[in-house]
Amino acid sequence: MKAYQQRVDDWIKTYGVRYFEEKTNMILLTEEVGELARLIARQYGEQSFKHLAEAGKVKEEIQDEIADILFVLTCLANQMGIDLDEAVERNFNKKTNRDKERHHRNKKL
Numbered sequence: 001m002k003a004y005q006q007r008v009d010d011w012i013k014t015y016g017v018r019y020f021e022e023k024t025n026m027i028l029l030t031e032e033v034g035e036l037a038r039l040i041a042r043q044y045g046e047q048s049f050k051h052l053a054e055a056g057k058v059k060e061e062i063q064d065e066i067a068d069i070l071f072v073l074t075c076l077a078n079q080m081g082i083d084l085d086e087a088v089e090r091n092f093n094k095k096t097n098r099d100k101e102r103h104h105r106n107k108k109l
Contacts, residue, residue, distance in 0.1 A: 001084035008074045019079050029072040036065040 041047040
């Protein structure tokens with residue numbers, strides 16, 4: 001993750017001039033999640049595509065939206081001084097401690 005965070009930072013400084021404000025990036029993140037949700041609703045949900053051409057490259061579009069989400073999340077982490085390697089490790093530890101037995105006991109799974 002460190003390498004990705006650095007790559008995003010380098011890209012922003014080279015092509016993006018500067019980071020957008022955190023509020024702007026949060027709005028952009030919401031927009032990107034909405035775009036992913038639209039694709040998921042049409043590919044896996046009950047909605048249909050308006051045009052047949054829209055359905056043609058759904059996997060590629062989903063990949064692109066997920067990458068957009070990761071990019072904006074990384075921008076936010078960079079702006080707030082969050083080390084994603086550290087955050088991910090702490091999060092896995094939290095989940096492991098909380099859920100190590102929980103899902104195995106869930107009869108619905």
